[in-house]
Amino acid sequence: MTVENKIARITKRTGARVPFDLHRIQQAILKAAQAIGGFNQDIIPGTIYSAFKDKSDEEIAHLLTDDVIMCLNATGSYLNPSSPPDVERVQDIVIHVLRSRGFVDTADVYETYRWGKARVREGELAADQFAGVGFPRDKMNDLLQWNRKQHCETVQKLNAWVLSGRFNELVEAAIAEYDRQLDEVTSQFLAKGHVRILFVAGPSSSGKTTTTTKLARRLARHGLRFRELNLDDYFKGLSEYPRDAFGDWDFETPQALRMDLINQHLETLLDGQEISKPIYDFKRGQSILDAEQFRIADDEILLLDSLHGLYPPMTAAVPDELKYKLFIEAFSLVKLGDGSGGIFTKGTDIRMLRRMLRDRTHRNHSPQMTLGHWHFVRKGELRDMIPYIRTVDYVMNGGLSFELPVLKTVIGDDFPDPEWFLNQGRLDAFIRGERIRRMLDSLMPVGTPVLNAIPSDCHLREFIGGLNV
Numbered sequence: 001m002t003v004e005n006k007i008a009r010i011t012k013r014t015g016a017r018v019p020f021d022l023h024r025i026q027q028a029i030l031k032a033a034q035a036i037g038g039f040n041q042d043i044i045p046g047t048i049y050s051a052f053k054d055k056s057d058e059e060i061a062h063l064l065t066d067d068v069i070m071c072l073n074a075t076g077s078y079l080n081p082s083s084p085p086d087v088e089r090v091q092d093i094v095i096h097v098l099r100s101r102g103f104v105d106t107a108d109v110y111e112t113y114r115w116g117k118a119r120v121r122e123g124e125l126a127a128d129q130f131a132g133v134g135f136p137r138d139k140m141n142d143l144l145q146w147n148r149k150q151h152c153e154t155v156q157k158l159n160a161w162v163l164s165g166r167f168n169e170l171v172e173a174a175i176a177e178y179d180r181q182l183d184e185v186t187s188q189f190l191a192k193g194h195v196r197i198l199f200v201a202g203p204s205s206s207g208k209t210t211t212t213t214k215l216a217r218r219l220a221r222h223g224l225r226f227r228e229l230n231l232d233d234y235f236k237g238l239s240e241y242p243r244d245a246f247g248d249w250d251f252e253t254p255q256a257l258r259m260d261l262i263n264q265h266l267e268t269l270l271d272g273q274e275i276s277k278p279i280y281d282f283k284r285g286q287s288i289l290d291a292e293q294f295r296i297a298d299d300e301i302l303l304l305d306s307l308h309g310l311y312p313p314m315t316a317a318v319p320d321e322l323k324y325k326l327f328i329e330a331f332s333l334v335k336l337g338d339g340s341g342g343i344f345t346k347g348t349d350i351r352m353l354r355r356m357l358r359d360r361t362h363r364n365h366s367p368q369m370t371l372g373h374w375h376f377v378r379k380g381e382l383r384d385m386i387p388y389i390r391t392v393d394y395v396m397n398g399g400l401s402f403e404l405p406v407l408k409t410v411i412g413d414d415f416p417d418p419e420w421f422l423n424q425g426r427l428d429a430f431i432r433g434e435r436i437r438r439m440l441d442s443l444m445p446v447g448t449p450v451l452n453a454i455p456s457d458c459h460l461r462e463f464i465g466g467l468n469v
Helices: 022-035 057-073 087-100 104-121 137-149 155-164 167-192 208-220 259-270 347-362 367-384 386-391 403-414 418-423 427-441 448-453
Strands: 009-011 017-019 197-201 225-228 275-281 286-294 300-306 323-329 394-397
Touching: 009 087, 022 057, 022 087, 022 104, 057 087, 087 104, 087 427, 104 367, 104 386, 104 427, 137 394, 155 167, 155 403, 167 208, 167 323, 167 394, 167 448, 197 208, 208 225, 208 300, 208 323, 259 275, 259 300, 347 367, 347 403, 347 427, 367 386, 367 418, 367 427, 403 427, 403 448, 418 427
Parallel strands: 197 300, 197 323, 225 300, 323 394
Antiparallel strands: 009 017, 275 286
16 A cells, blocks of 8 residues: 655755655665665565565565655654755665665665765765765676686585585685785785875775785785784774664774874874874773874885775875775675575675674674674764775775685574564664574584684684684
8 A cells, every 4th residue: 555645845955945756765765676686685584574575676665665755754844845854864764764674785785875975975085986886896796707617606506515525625716816816906006106005994804904914915025114003093982982772882983083183193104203192992992192102114104904994084184196995895696595596695794704703702792792783883884984995996805705604613503593683673683693594504514624724824714713824
């Protein structure tokens, strides 16, 4: 049943009031779904999607638009033509509806597009730098072709590799492909010329730390010298972080860093002067200001491994020609089951599993805590990272096509019960958790010899343990 639309007008960003067109909302929702291959990529059978069973993408977009209209109709002031909703409020409601109905990946795409367009309007991005829905299609197509060539493009085929007794061959091939990309970055960096800052940026648990070390070593063979500045030391105190309704701190936003101080220190360092940098005490959640003297020589390159290396305000004081930006993401293009359903595993889920393992070992955070915090992680990525992906010099895949069975083995029985989050009313955590749980259940674990054969300098060791670079 179509909901009656009672909203007559909408306020544009210019302040002009124009007729409200609900079909534009429906088309925007539909395009977001189509960008990930349709709403079926989001649907987990047998859970909360009964209202959408056996419906086409167009029909689902129509039903979701009805939900948006109901939310707008429920605000009495919006029914008055003299006080209509504005565009930003309508977009907030679209995202709320998508997430409330369980269409998490569709909402992620919608948000990426929204924030990218906002950055273009604000002048932070040129029109040709607009990232669209945030997918580097060329890189992802290359990965899909590579997976097909190696016969590991489905969970069924990954399981066949585990049973074959030749799993180490897939490990070696995937690591060789990762190294090939590092060689390309090295050549491109050397060709760029006079670079003073090397950024290795990317979302949480994408493999930045090991990649940064390996890239620096490759470049050192060409006579380049590096000095690393740890931007984690520029975190604000815990009392300054925003919290959500459940009391969880938002560590994932660039606003958690002292942006002004970072810019000031970068400018000072590149001028050849010394800074008094802070040191962050993570146990107490406090920054000790002016704790360490730091400088770089004229022939040294400043190395920054940062979650928010693409966020323009963080390095606004440094000219672009002095920067080289590498973006690393753990792309995953493996289809569930035998692939006939067309449903892909998600890179964000792989990174969450990686972070669960790392947090369990190094931060005394349970996998349940990591899953409950992931909405903050994604929010920061969608708003402050992915929209800038077309501003980088190189996009690198930090995913490894063999890692799903390995992650299943190492997480063991520690993966949290998603139902706990559903009972708490935390739908985002439930959906992501249930999706990952079902994927893990479909995978075969590897044996100890396979785990032991993964090289100690492989970036997956950041998360499964045994890293030595």
